[in-house]
Amino acid sequence: MKTVLKRHWPLLGVSLLLxxxxxxxxxxxxxLLKTTxxxxxxxxxxxxxxxxIHYRQDDPDEKVKWVLDAERVQLSEDKKIIRFxxxxxxxxxxxxxxxxxxxxRGIYYKDDGRIELRGDLKGFYDKTYQIFTEHLxxxxxxxxxxxxEPVKIAGPFFLVEGRGLAADLTQEKxxxxxxxxxxxxxxxxxx
Numbered sequence: 001m002k003t004v005l006k007r008h009w010p011l012l013g014v015s016l017l018l019x020x021x022x023x024x025x026x027x028x029x030x031x032l033l034k035t036t037x038x039x040x041x042x043x044x045x046x047x048x049x050x051x052x053i054h055y056r057q058d059d060p061d062e063k064v065k066w067v068l069d070a071e072r073v074q075l076s077e078d079k080k081i082i083r084f085x086x087x088x089x090x091x092x093x094x095x096x097x098x099x100x101x102x103x104x105r106g107i108y109y110k111d112d113g114r115i116e117l118r119g120d121l122k123g124f125y126d127k128t129y130q131i132f133t134e135h136l137x138x139x140x141x142x143x144x145x146x147x148x149e150p151v152k153i154a155g156p157f158f159l160v161e162g163r164g165l166a167a168d169l170t171q172e173k174x175x176x177x178x179x180x181x182x183x184x185x186x187x188x189x190x191x
Contacts, residue, residue, distance in 0.1 A: 048075045055082075063094045064113075064143075082108040089117070093143055096169060097126040101136070114139050130154045133165070143169040151176065159183040 055068045071086035085105050092098040104119025115138040123131040133151040138144070145167040153160045153174065164177030 047077045047079075049073070050075075053084075065092045065094075066090060067092075068108075080110045082110070084108070087117075089115075091138070093169065096143065097172075099123055099125040099169075112139075128155060131165075136165075145169065148177075157185050159185075 050073045051071065053068070053070055053073045055070075055073065056066075057068075058065045067090045068084060069088045070084035072084070074083040075081075083105070084107075087104075087106055088100065088102045089106070090098065090100045101117060101121060101123040103117050103121040106115060106117040108115050117136045117138070118134065121131070121133050121136055123136075125131065131151065131153050133147050133149050135149045136145055136147050145165065147165045148163070150163050151161070151165045153165075153176070160176055160180065160182045162176035162178060162180035165174065166177065167174040
C-alpha cells in the first residue's frame with residue numbers, strides 16, 4: 001500500500017488540493033461557478049481570466065511605465081500575451097510627456113513590448129491634444145504609434161482629420177498619412 005501511494009502521490013495531491021479549494025468556495029454560494037471556471041482554465045492550460053483589474057508595469061529597468069485599468073483581462077498560459085477589454089491605459093515614458101487612451105479591447109505582446117488597441121479609441125496627449133481612431137499600434141520601447149485607420153487630432157487651435165498616422169513620441173512628431181483636412185480656430189477651445 002505504501003508503494004502505491006508513493007507512486008501516485010503527486011496526482012493525489014493535486015486532486016485533493018483542487019477538491020479542497022472547490023469545497024471551500026462552494027460554501028460561499030454564488031462564487032462556486034466563478035471559482036470552478038477559474039480552476040478549469042488554470043488546469044486546462046488556457047491561461048487566466050481576471051475581472052475589474054488595475055495592472056501597473058513599473059519595472060525600473062524599463063524606459064516606459066504604464067497603468068492599465070480594464071473590465072476584463074485574459075493572460076496566456078505563458079503570461080506573454082495579455083488581452084484586455086473596456087480599458088483605460090496610461091503610459092508614462094521616461095523623460096517624455098505621457099498619454100492616456102481608452103477603448104474597447106487591446107492586446108499586449110510582452111516579448112516585443114507592442115500594444116495593439118481597437119474599438120472607439122480616445123486618447124489624450126499632454127492634457128492639450130486629443131486623438132480619435134478605431135485602431136492603434138504602440139511600440140512602447142520605441143515610442144512609436146501607428147494606424148492605417150481614419151484619425152482625428154484636436155488641439156486648442158486646430159482639428160486635423162485624415163487616414164493613417166505615424167507618430168514618434170521621442171521626437172514629438174506626428175504625421176497624418178493621407179486625405180488630410182485641417183481646420184484652424186481663431187480662439188482656443190477647451191478640451
